[in-house]
Amino acid sequence: MEHSWSNRRVAFIGLGHMGAKMAPHLVSAGIPLTVWNRTPAKCDPLRDAGAVVAETLAEAFSGADAVVLSLANGDVVDDVLFGSDAWKHLREGSTVIDMSSIPPPVATEHAARLATVNVRHLDAPVSGGTSGAEAGALAIMAGGAAETFNDCADLLRVLGNPVHVGPSGAGQFTKLCNQIIVGVTLTAVSEAMVFARAGGADPAAVHEALLGGFADSCILREHGQRMVDRNFAPGGVARNQLKDLNTALAVAADAGVSLPVTDIARGLFQKLCETPEGAELDHAAVLTVVEQMNQM
């Protein structure tokens, strides 16, 4: 059966760690795809797979029914969308699907600005990492008009499991929820590991024993294993985890909301990021902060 998007054009902007694993799924699904990346060499594998490589952003935007963004942060999205005249090439009635993780107020601002030229917008950040991207099994948290979401849901399903969580900005809010849980759970597993060592238990055995009980989680399985192996090559870098917790706590403070456990966890990531080396480690390295404060 043909995909409901097989007669529509999609532009995919940003072939970083995540985008490079996401875009090929769209080609495989038979969706006509144009890609653009700031560093053009990263487009080569997609060209080989059958995608069109655009020379310019304006070319990528022109004629696209949906423009998917997978970019590093809000400033980069700002720049790609509005840093040149390229956005004037967006087709009326087309949809910008921003799968980057950016602050909720920036996402709603983008939605409002695009609405002035009758372009629709979904904020649709993801969780699941490069392994989820590669498997086409990302958690996708979408904010925006229900009609826009319904129109794009089949497209997003190629990349994972999209859920419409609310109006514009709600997707980014949900991604921050995700990062709150991820960050705090990492500190919970770290404190448990330190506690286990203090009691003479073998960290690897403890890790194995906890699997299948109520403490079981993606973080325990994947990042707990990194802690056992003391393998802190990223994965998700600590500075991004800190950035997201800072954004969450700033947005919460603006809303008059206090998140006491998240706040203490944030302090541990802050400590990890005080050295440039620490900031570039996997966020599971927050274990080393808990160890150091306990002279381990």
Next chain:
Amino acid sequence: MEHSWSNRRVAFIGLGHMGAKMAPHLVSAGIPLTVWNRTPAKCDPLRDAGAVVAETLAEAFSGADAVVLSLANGDVVDDVLFGSDAWKHLREGSTVIDMSSIPPPVATEHAARLATVNVRHLDAPVSGGTSGAEAGALAIMAGGAAETFNDCADLLRVLGNPVHVGPSGAGQFTKLCNQIIVGVTLTAVSEAMVFARAGGADPAAVHEALLGGFADSCILREHGQRMVDRNFAPGGVARNQLKDLNTALAVAADAGVSLPVTDIARGLFQKLCETPEGAELDHAAVLTVVEQMNQM
């Protein structure tokens, strides 16, 4: 094939929420089982299933190759083991497998006292709740001599997945690790839910959207759903969660170990348990503490 314990006698002491779901698996595995419970009526289903019901603890202990305990806390284990002369009926070379959750120092004390009469001891607390007990899929964290563990591993496998984590007391230490992760993760999910509401996202949709991403966990799935449904009937009661976090932090303090995130999470459960009603709710009700501190 016959079970390696089908020619040995096992006594099972304590048919509470957990024990009542664990003991039947041993009968089904063809292991000769004797049961005892303080309230004798709770033994009836096991008698119907084919177990022998002991009138007294001494009778249950006599001739057992392994005595499995599933009791409420350290005081009850103390009382069952040493509150009468019953323990003089334990056979030399037999093993007491204590699957209750009790403080590590109490477990090592029991092991030492039983060693004086040549009875072996494993601390083997569990996680997974009544659903894990019913499925025979508990996480079992065992501390004690490797030889004792190896001898009892087949028996424990009938109830779940046993892992030998270290010497006597290490199983209880690992259970506290489990409770640290469970307690802190509950507060993380609570803070994320409150944050989502502040951003206008629908809690049920947020919960669904987070599944499959890195925030996914047993706690998010099971207790997050309780939060969405506002169903705080226990499950695991808040006062037990508080008791375990208090034990963990006291044991940590004795070892000179600081666990800052766990400490803040503990304070939220303390707040929940300030009313007798709150203390008897499911530990997922810690959500209401985060809501109240934010005037929701």
